[in-house]
Amino acid sequence: MDPLKTAILEKGAVLSGGVLKVDHFLNHQIDTDLMIHIGKEFAARYKECNITRVITIESSGIAPSLMAANELDVPLVFARKKKSLTMTNDVYTSSVYSFTKQETNTITISKSFLNAEDHVLIIDDFLANGKAALGLAHIVEQAGAKVAGFGIVIEKSFQEGRAKLEEAGYRVESLARIQSLQHEKVTFLEETVLQNS
Amino acid sequence: MDPLKTAILEKGAVLSGGVLKVDHFLNHQIDTDLMIHIGKEFAARYKECNITRVITIESSGIAPSLMAANELDVPLVFARKKKSLTMTNDVYTSSVYSFTKQETNTITISKSFLNAEDHVLIIDDFLANGKAALGLAHIVEQAGAKVAGFGIVIEKSFQEGRAKLEEAGYRVESLARIQSLQHEKVTFLEETVLQNS
Numbered sequence: 001m002d003p004l005k006t007a008i009l010e011k012g013a014v015l016s017g018g019v020l021k022v023d024h025f026l027n028h029q030i031d032t033d034l035m036i037h038i039g040k041e042f043a044a045r046y047k048e049c050n051i052t053r054v055i056t057i058e059s060s061g062i063a064p065s066l067m068a069a070n071e072l073d074v075p076l077v078f079a080r081k082k083k084s085l086t087m088t089n090d091v092y093t094s095s096v097y098s099f100t101k102q103e104t105n106t107i108t109i110s111k112s113f114l115n116a117e118d119h120v121l122i123i124d125d126f127l128a129n130g131k132a133a134l135g136l137a138h139i140v141e142q143a144g145a146k147v148a149g150f151g152i153v154i155e156k157s158f159q160e161g162r163a164k165l166e167e168a169g170y171r172v173e174s175l176a177r178i179q180s181l182q183h184e185k186v187t188f189l190e191e192t193v194l195q196n197s
Numbered sequence: 198m199d200p201l202k203t204a205i206l207e208k209g210a211v212l213s214g215g216v217l218k219v220d221h222f223l224n225h226q227i228d229t230d231l232m233i234h235i236g237k238e239f240a241a242r243y244k245e246c247n248i249t250r251v252i253t254i255e256s257s258g259i260a261p262s263l264m265a266a267n268e269l270d271v272p273l274v275f276a277r278k279k280k281s282l283t284m285t286n287d288v289y290t291s292s293v294y295s296f297t298k299q300e301t302n303t304i305t306i307s308k309s310f311l312n313a314e315d316h317v318l319i320i321d322d323f324l325a326n327g328k329a330a331l332g333l334a335h336i337v338e339q340a341g342a343k344v345a346g347f348g349i350v351i352e353k354s355f356q357e358g359r360a361k362l363e364e365a366g367y368r369v370e371s372l373a374r375i376q377s378l379q380h381e382k383v384t385f386l387e388e389t390v391l392q393n394s
Contacts, residue, residue: 023307023309023310024309024310028275028277028306028307029272029274029307029309029310030259030263030266030272030273030275031272032263032267032270032272032273033267035263035267058255058256059256059259062227062260063263066227066229066232066259066260066263067263069229070229070230070233074229075228075229076226076227076229077226077227078225078227109225110226112220112221112226113220113221113225113226
């Protein structure tokens with residue numbers, strides 16, 4: 001089995017309310033070999049797309065996207081959830097509502113690090129309702145750059161994120177697609193469904 | 198010249214108030230080749246120390262420490278500045294005051310990811326006043342684990358951080374030591390001083 005899915009099954013935990021806890025290898029403790037595997041996988045899926053930059057959002061997106069950027073040999077830029085003190089006002093921003101934290105963050109990328117010629121791969125650890133993903137795409141498009149697609153480590157396929165991104169015309173590549181977290185059990189979307197989707 | 202120092206001189210910017218902006222390669226956009234270089238350097242300096250875990254603090258510490266953890270073939274754990282929703286109450290915490298942000302963060306690591314047998318390398322992007330570094334060491338020691346030492350990407354040697362860490366008995370390895378940011382110019386500590394310090 002794919003090492004990511006194995007890690008989810010063996011080390012993940014399903015909490016109440018449809019929360020998948022992956023603190024053992026992705027969100028708090030990080031398994032570096034798994035990150036390299038994930039980085040190679042994203043790079044392979046987007047290798048024909050002339051990616052010039054990878055973007056993600058702090059903090060849990062940084063590790064998998066760094067390894068993907070390394071494989072693609074392009075820089076990584078991570079959006080900040082809070083404007084840092086050393087940022088000037090020359091920034092692209094987008095408002096992202098977080099359901100889990102029940103707060104709106106203004107995510108920010110400096111204008112220096114995106115330009116109209118960029119082909120951007122957007123990577124994140126989770127895709128659920130799609131708010132963060134759409135916020136990142138909004139930032140890329142403010143720069144006049146092209147969103148080549150999304151690379152998602154874990155997709156909650158029972159939420160509307162993928163549908164929203166596909167409706168907006170984006171390519172979505174998710175390495176693990178979860179059909180259900182009911183009864184405290186992880187059920188992956190079947191591979192046949194995966195191929196036809 | 199060392200690629201990190203070259204990047205600081207060529208791509209860094211000195212802002213008023215002694216702030217060094219390294220958004221082009223470390224804190225916002227990330228140069229993956231440079232991160233690999235940094236990771237190898239930390240791993241080389243601590244290769245005899247039986248490191249079992251690398252820890253850092255979100256967000257800017259994640260990229261360099263991931264590459265160091267990969268070289269040392271151990272897991273990385275990043276402390277959170279804000280307790281995440283999926284964290285239980287089984288955590289180690291420490292209060293860290295940030296001068297630049299003028300706020301106190303409670304940094305947190307789950308008890309699952311540190312144990313008394315660990316030999317921990319603590320990595321951060323900057324060392325200035327040492328508050329964050331001491332907070333991380335405090336967490337490691339709550340677990341009964343050993344702090345093998347610190348790996349710092351950029352040390353502001355004109356601030357008291359290194360002295361505080363050394364007084365507390367810790368080994369500090371900084372890849373770039375900055376003597377001064379006066380007159381909007383980066384001056385590195387001379388190598389002879391480095392070797393005797």
